[in-house]
Amino acid sequence: MEFTIGGRLEIRITPADVGKRVSVRRLLQEGPAGPKFTDTVGVLTSWNDGVLSVTPKSGESVRIAESALVAGKTVAAAPPRRRGPAASFGELARVCARAWQPVESEPLGDWLLRASAGFTRRANSVLPLGDPGVPLDTALARVRQWYADRGLEPYIQTATGAEGTQEELCAALESAGWRREVTAEVRIAALAPIGDLAAEVSRVRLGRAVDAAWLSRYQRFESPGPEVRAVLGSGPSVWFATVPGDDGDAAPAAIGRCVVDGRWAGFMAVEVAPGHRRRGLATAVMTALARQAMDEGASAGWLQVEAENEGARALYDGMGFAAHHRYHHFRPSGPA
Template sequence: MGGRLEVRITPADVGKRVSVRRRSEGDAAGSKFTDTVGVLTSWDADVLSITPKSGESVHIAESSLVAGKVVPSAPARRRGPAATFAELAPVCARAWQPVESEPLGEWLLRSAAGFTRRANSVLPLGDPGIPLDEALARVKRWYDDRGLPAYIQTATGAEGTQEELCAELEGHGWRREVTAQVRIAALAPIGDLDADISAVRLSREIDEGWLSRYQRFDTPGPHVLKVLGSGPSVWFATVPGDAEGDSPAAIGRCVVDGRWAGFMAVEVGAAYRRRGLATAVMTALARQALDEGASAAWLQVEEDNEGARALYDRMGFETHHLYHHFRSA
């Protein structure tokens, strides 16, 4: 924070994105400072709570503030497709549809016998229609009845995301377990990559070979097939192994939904890495999506998956927002 140091925020700015500087705990005035940028989610009893992009709230004593200001809700994007959270969140959800769901106001309770948190968590895209305490109690009962842990999926880091809900969940004892990036890019450059796609086979159906490479479940029951097959237009990519009967060398999945093509389940066997197979799979799927009229790409990647993030960096993907799964206490 440059220029004159001045605290220019008040409790009336709760709900806005702010940047603050405070004296670090235990340091004398003026010796060390810490900067925080995020949504001001509360200002009570001389303590500010700010939820940054990470989704984990920071609590700051008002007396430690040396500067603070309201900042734009989201930085301007440098390249790639324009997208709002309100548009992108339902698109991502339609790619992982549950076996069972139930609305709670503008929340959607989702279940798929435990296969993938994205299909076994609450999608809160508005007001639950009842006080939050009651909504959380109902969520817990709904998942208890199905023998599942209660998760709520939230998002941070873009205009219209859910920093305030993250803070409220923390206040009710819910804890963040998983954080991932939602990345977006222009689709045409992916389809234009110089990749050998001659071995990539595309299909509308999942076969046993594809499932043997995916291995994200104990038993591939009907619930797994239903979730993986869900979406407006779904394609599965397979690169055969070197020998007949081997598990595929690489696989991928793409869901085309209007202008969006979502990429997921891109996996390469350990013995087949560094051959460009992940790029080949995504290029083949991108070309299919372009043929169907899509123009933008999205994917989700966990923050600690450095190899995948490096690949997606090279393809032009940039982080749009983060999503988190909060689990009930």
Template sequence: MEFTIGGQLEVRMTPADVGKRVSVRRVAEAPSEGARFTDTVGVLTSWDDGVLSVTTKHGRIVRIPESSLVAGKIVPPAPARRRGPAAAFAELSLATARAWQPVESEPLGAWRLRAAGGFTRRANSVLPLGDPGLPLGEALERVKAWYAARDLPAYVQAATGAEGTQEQLCAGLEDHGWRREVSAEVRIAALAPVADLDADVSAVRTARETDAAWLSRYQRFGTPGPHVLEVLGSGPSVWFASVPGEDADGVPAAIGRCVVDGRWAGFMAVEVGPEYRRRGLAKAVMAALARVALDEGASAAWLQVEADNEGARALYDGMGFATHHLYHHFRPA
């Protein structure tokens, strides 16, 4: 990173630049040989009482004392992605929300409080796509009370890493004692190449509704209650896929779910039994669902994968999916 003017390091930003993307160099806290400085790139989310907060695209909040600051400057927004369809954050966020709907929801200003009996964080967290209409501290107290009344932990889902995302909200949540519990990547790709994957789809069965066999492979609950079935069945146009297993118990070798919503096809619940892995079944399920979605007029694909799931991330890399943004679930400490 270049910070020099006439060979001198300079700080070329002020507290008035809060909300902008910055590149900052500071003295390393524990300098090692040849590494006297530490560099951070992200959104400047606050600059108060002699401390800067910079939120990176991965949701990490870095607090930097002014006394350690060596150089800093405003940098242009991240370059447009070269792969996959163009996608605005708001459009994609709404599509992902419609594909995994809660059983109960309530507005708080432009926030949406969502609950589904505790089945997945996505269906039991706040979707904050605007102003809650209250100061942040008051809004969070309302959130905690709403979830407590339902015997559920309070979560807020906030995003980083794309234009129009919520780095300042992430910093505000941390300032109010909320801590990031899990992070996931939202990835996108053109749909046609997914449909054209080199995979044998002859054994993949697709259906409009789930059944007991499909549910027996799904790993996210014990005994499925009505709220589980309601969430799984929600969305504009829902498809389920399965590959029959080899055992008499009827448990599928692999399953998947796809929701078609206009130009978007969202892929979820792609699971392969441990004994069936490395046979290309995940690709086969994805390809079969992509072909159904193409027939319905979709042209773009999205999926969500937890940031620490290295195996799944590598699989989706090979399918052409690129990270659009990240989302993080915050919970009161």
């Protein structure tokens, strides 16, 4: 932390700087080994009767006597952190799971084994939200067998990056020979700013059921078996958005899906035809769905975006979505 000009410590703050962010150095004590100093960065909240009060990010004010102050300067304000609404990992994980329900599931202690004939990893992976009730080796063997019985690859979905997530489980899976295959971010945001966007929503059509036209734009399957409609139609309050294509186009220009669940609105399957990109259609779809969700009482939004999807990440950055945690899909690296 640099306070010097030409090698000299300087005090370049005054009582007129109250309310500004400052960096100060003060003397703690003199001793045989020389003086000891400490630095504090925070907001200068008061300067009265020879005493400064500086409040750092911790929120606990530091009182500093003027006589102990040896250097000080104003500093640029910290960049604002883009946060969505407060949410625990457990709450958000369950909301996400309810918005993308499997065709078949079975509990293993606090783990949930999910299968949907292979349609998406999320609907064909274990959701471990606690203790499986048996030793990990036993649990992993049961997971392998359960998915093998259905002709599916075994996957376990874990999360990292927030309080209550599963860093220890990730390490244990790696030690057991499982390898991380896919990583994505779960992002959250306040819903009202999305609904307030000046987007052209007049072309966006909302409906409760997925139809053949909507499915023709969705890119997550080769042919839409019954499991596709079952998963897409699952959730507390499901909405599908469609922007029709130009005359003669059978497939829509853009689509999206939203699931309203209490205060949360989850956004999924937002896709735009290549020939219609950079026209604001993804924003229009998100805005129309956000307004519908707010009409049902939702106030917060969430979505999932894969780490390498730079276009989607940029779009959601602009809407105020900030990372809450990451989720990963682990798969065994070899045979049982």
